[in-house]
Amino acid sequence: MDIKVLKNILKMAQAGxxxxxxxxxxxxxxxxxxxxxxxxEHCGFRLFLRTNKGIALTxxxxxxxxxxxxxxxxxxxxxxxxxxxxxREPLPLRFSLNSTFSLDINQNIMRFMMKKxxxxxxxxxTSESPDNVQKMAKGESDIxxxxxxxxxxxxxxxxxxxLSIKVVAATDSSQTGPLTALIKPLPECPYLQSFERxxxxxxxxxxxxxxxxxxSEIVSISMLKSxxxxxIVSRAMAEQNNLTVLPHFEDVLNVHLVMKEPLLEESDLExxxxxVVHLPEIQLTA
Numbered sequence: 001m002d003i004k005v006l007k008n009i010l011k012m013a014q015a016g017x018x019x020x021x022x023x024x025x026x027x028x029x030x031x032x033x034x035x036x037x038x039x040x041e042h043c044g045f046r047l048f049l050r051t052n053k054g055i056a057l058t059x060x061x062x063x064x065x066x067x068x069x070x071x072x073x074x075x076x077x078x079x080x081x082x083x084x085x086x087x088r089e090p091l092p093l094r095f096s097l098n099s100t101f102s103l104d105i106n107q108n109i110m111r112f113m114m115k116k117x118x119x120x121x122x123x124x125x126t127s128e129s130p131d132n133v134q135k136m137a138k139g140e141s142d143i144x145x146x147x148x149x150x151x152x153x154x155x156x157x158x159x160x161x162x163l164s165i166k167v168v169a170a171t172d173s174s175q176t177g178p179l180t181a182l183i184k185p186l187p188e189c190p191y192l193q194s195f196e197r198x199x200x201x202x203x204x205x206x207x208x209x210x211x212x213x214x215x216s217e218i219v220s221i222s223m224l225k226s227x228x229x230x231x232i233v234s235r236a237m238a239e240q241n242n243l244t245v246l247p248h249f250e251d252v253l254n255v256h257l258v259m260k261e262p263l264l265e266e267s268d269l270e271x272x273x274x275x276v277v278h279l280p281e282i283q284l285t286a
Contacts, residue, residue: 001039003075006071008021008032009036009039010156011024011154013057016056024154043060045058045060046058048061072261072262073261073263080119090120091119094142096127096136098144100165100236100237108272112272125141128217129189130216133151133258136152136260142261143260145257146258147255147256148190150190155258156259156262158269159255159256160256160257161266163254164254167194167232167250170224170238171229171230171246172228173244177228180227180228181227182230183212183224183229183230183231184213185220186213186214191232194232195232206230217233221233221241221243224241230246235250257269
């Protein structure tokens with residue numbers, strides 16, 4: 001089997017669209033469809049079904065997908081090892097940590113990745129989820145930690161099922177005077193859905209407040225400290241900045257590991273969970 005064809009099958013499964021997968025593979029839709037047909041003939045069964053929303057894996061395709069991922073992963077590791085031996089030095093791996101997490105958590109992630117991906121030379125950076133998503137989309141990062149469900153198309157994504165982050169509504173009680181504004185996250189921010197849930201459960205509790213918009217948690221905290229307002233931040237950041245957490249509302253967001261290539265599987269991450277569950281801003285999910 002051609003490894004390029006298997007990679008394209010993974011792109012199709014990720015995108016759920018023949019057109020999107022063809023664009024990502026720099027092929028025509030007809031050429032990609034021909035690859036799929038040839039592979040299905042080799043297998044003797046259908047891998048995908050066409051739906052009104054695009055394409056979806058058949059039951060046989062879903063059962064075969066993990067094996068395809070393993071073959072692609074092994075092929076990529078083989079190529080990287082060959083290149084490494086040629087160069088006699090590890091290949092760089094650009095890893096975007098998430099600045100919402102504490103130094104302790106990011107240090108644990110760095111140690112884990114350096115041990116797990118020892119064939120590479122990791123280059124670490126840190127920024128919030130929207131920036132990490134942009135880095136992946138622009139080809140400036142190979143792996144990124146992303147909070148929430150805003151995951152770019154065309155990448156491999158592992159939900160870190162052992163981890164989640166607590167999100168709260170907060171204000172700065174040191175600000176005098178009445179509340180004047182609600183700080184609403186922009187659509188690319190992971191806290192937008194939490195903000196909408198907060199507004200829903202609050203009902204008419206905050207009438208007449210103007211809406212300000214924030215593109216990052218750091219900006220939201222600056223706004224909270226500048227004037228009377230309510231915003232959505234992680235509980236850890238609220239406590240770190242001495243903000244007042246409003247009662248009766250708390251949300252929990254998932255965390256994802258987004259990769260350009262499938263270098264890791266979910267089972268590879270089990271040791272990471274055991275190293276971070278004791279940290280205060282992390283909640284172990286059921």
